[in-house]
Amino acid sequence: MQKFTSKHAETSCGDERSGDTAARPLLRIEGLSKRFGSVAAVDRLSLDIYPGEFFALLGPSGCGKTTLLRLIAGFERPTAGRILLDGVDIASVPPYRRPVNMMFQSYALFPHLSVEANVAFGLKQEGLPRREIAGRVADILAMVKLGDYAARKPHQLSGGQRQRVALARSLVKRPRVLLLDEPLAALDKKLRDATRFELMELQRQIKLTFIIVTHDQSEAMMVADRIGVMDQGRLMQVAAPAEIYQRPNSRWVADFVGDINFFQGRVGDDHMTVEGTAAGRLRVAAPIEAEARTPVWVAVRPERMLLSRQEPASGLDNSLGGTIVETGYLGELSIYRIRVADGSAVKAAVVNAGRGGEPVPAQGDHVWLSFPPEAATVLTR
Amino acid sequence: MKRAKSDRSWRSLVIAAPYLWLLLFFLVPFLIVLKISFAQSAIALPPYTPVFDFSAGWRGIENFFENLSVGSYRLLGSDPLYLLSYVKSLEIAAFSTLMLLAVGYPIAYGIARAPRRLQAVLVVLVVLPFWTSFLIRIYAWMNILQRDGPLNQLLMTLHIVRQPPVWLASDTAIYIGIVYSYLPFMVLPLYAVLEKLDQSLIEAAADLGCPRWKTFWLVTLPLSSPGLLAGVLLCFIPIVGEFVIPDLLGGSRTPMIGQTIWMEFFGNKDWPAASAVAVVLVCLLVTPIVIFQHQAMRKAERD
């Protein structure tokens, strides 16, 4: 189900959900806009989030993902549009009355309160009996493995511990939706990787709906059930991680998520080929749903490129020759930049473990690149 | 929404209380000064005419405007005492600000380069005298600068001078008193910027072959200009209007402008003249602030 029609971003959301969630959305965002002066941080955006889902908003900085999160939390008032939680519009409900909690990028732990008091803060606002508060705080602290740190002040904790306090504080209120604003950005790489698994595990355990904002694509791909890729206040594509990676709906998404090669050409008369590219005529796996002769782009991920010294036997695969101009050794992979006939550079990634005894290609070598039709994605925009 | 309404009333209360207070006790008094500066001196209580007579209604207001006079301002122009007084105030403020810079910059620089732990202590040491009374600090210098005070005793014992020089009732004493009293106001803003100055910038300049004195001139000084400007404003403006220091340490030949206002008011009981002197002084002082603000705004626009 590749998308060839140039659907408008605002309408292309929420309809390609994967997974086993119920059909009724928990959170529905309709035509939501937020303008700061003349700048639209969020621009006529619509999105459905389903119960129990782990949803990631992914985009470059300044794309409006944090503003969208703050609109859901209630810190910003929408210029237009509705935010429906269980079918009720909460757009004008102040943040302290929304059953939605947020974990801040800076953690925003109250420096004058102990870990325990920080976590208890939200429950106290509900006016719960003291005994219940104490019990729930102890439970959640045990869950994030901070039971022994209850009496400490935030400045006496490590970065990872602070992150867990912030998480516990927003979870203890049992919100309908938990919002996480770059929750792992302040951690170093090792800890970040470990925490990703913990976060996924936690979400599975408590079956809450999570919306995470991140600029880190590997983080989004790893933790989320679905990803919404945002740019300039709009959702460019909403889909499961594999779908986003393998079948991006635009050059922008393809380029933003991972590395990719583009070959520009025109749709052939048989709708199964793209003509006039740097690699000549390229075959694709499925019929192209576009007028013949319209300009399109064939996108191929570097790791789908096969590198060989001899010209591949003319089969169904597409192929082109070139000269290696740069090589980069990354451990598990090696990256090659190959200058092809029209002067442009094509990237190829080769798994080092898969190599036989053959000599490693080096700079200046003439090589052949090939890829099967299934590896090619045709993009119309 | 009820909640939003109560929020709004809180808001207006938070603004209104200080706002009204300042209107009533800062702006209105100043407008009264402005008004009286256009009145005529009289032997009465209060010693000026016209008095605003609300009971006479419109006629009273008309009467008031008819009797307004610029006599006080004409007096300011004709009597050289006032002009000399202004010039002296500006002169003393300008020179003492320069001295404060010369004394304060090395101290601020020294503190900013001291080990971290020591810095806090040194800042407290610089600020501490400020907490003791201004008057007491000036009085301390009256002790020292007396004819047979400790300074002259020291100079005589060291055979630097044969006759004890007269320090008090001179401009020298005024300068000493001002530099002493205003030093924290110069050191603190300078320290604040110097402390934030990235040490690697100095190292980068050295790395690029810049000698130390040149680094100071080309890197440190330009980067400390915000603190420099703040310190200069913080010292210069109040010094122009200074009263206590020249009154206790200075001579009586040419009074500074603060003394002139005081004398006109308490001595001559010429309230309109005192007010006119004050109005002109405010205009004089507002000008550098407006220029400073304007430049700060233009800089903000450029950035």
Place this chain on the structure above:
Amino acid sequence: MRRVTWFNLCAIVLGIAFLYLPIVILVIYSFNASRLVAVWGGWSTQWYAQLAGDTAIVGAALMSLRVAFVSASLATLLGTLAALALVRFGRFRGRLLFASMIYAPLVMPEVITGLSMLLLFVAISVDRGFWTVVIAHTTMAMCFVAVVVQARLADFDMSLEEAAMDLGAPPLRTFLTVTLPLILPAIVAAWMLAFALSLDDLVIASFTTGPGATTLPIRIYSEIRLGVKPEINAVCTIFIAVVGIAVLVASLLTKLTGARGTSARIEP
């Protein structure tokens, strides 16, 4: 790398000496037995003994403390509100005038502030005394308070307030449970500053005071206009001692509370 060079060391040592030597000399001379201040006549505490009997000085000191206490408290309240309005309320009608009225008194020569205050009190025919001095000091000090508290509020991490609201605390409760405790040190410092400013002021008090409301600086000033007096040396020494002890206690208190905060870090 921070290096202490000879130049820096000299600048600091000379600077500190310049600031403290006059005060030290004043303190020493207050223990001089001789009536002639400049001639050393041996150690004595007679001037202190004489002070205890001087009801005028003691009364003026008490008056100063009362004025300082009331005006500092009022100024802290009004100044904190003003700081909140400036930092938190964005643009409101008359904000420019408001901000100008906050900043102008900071640099306004005291002579003019005092003069204008006096003219106001005369115009509305208020009898001058304790309350007129309090009003004048409050007006001057609240601007300093506003600047101190504003600085703290300006670098206040807004996400802390947002977090409190996100966890269900309405705006007023957010202010009381999160904002206020965190800006309290600045408010306390501002109160101390306002207190010191009031205690210190001679000029504004001279204009706005009336019969029966002579403050300590007015008293001292009228004594020393004509020259140095040993009793005044003693008064000043007591004043310096009180201020010194107050600052010492304040810094010890902050050290202690700071230490309580850090001690737990060493625990396993």
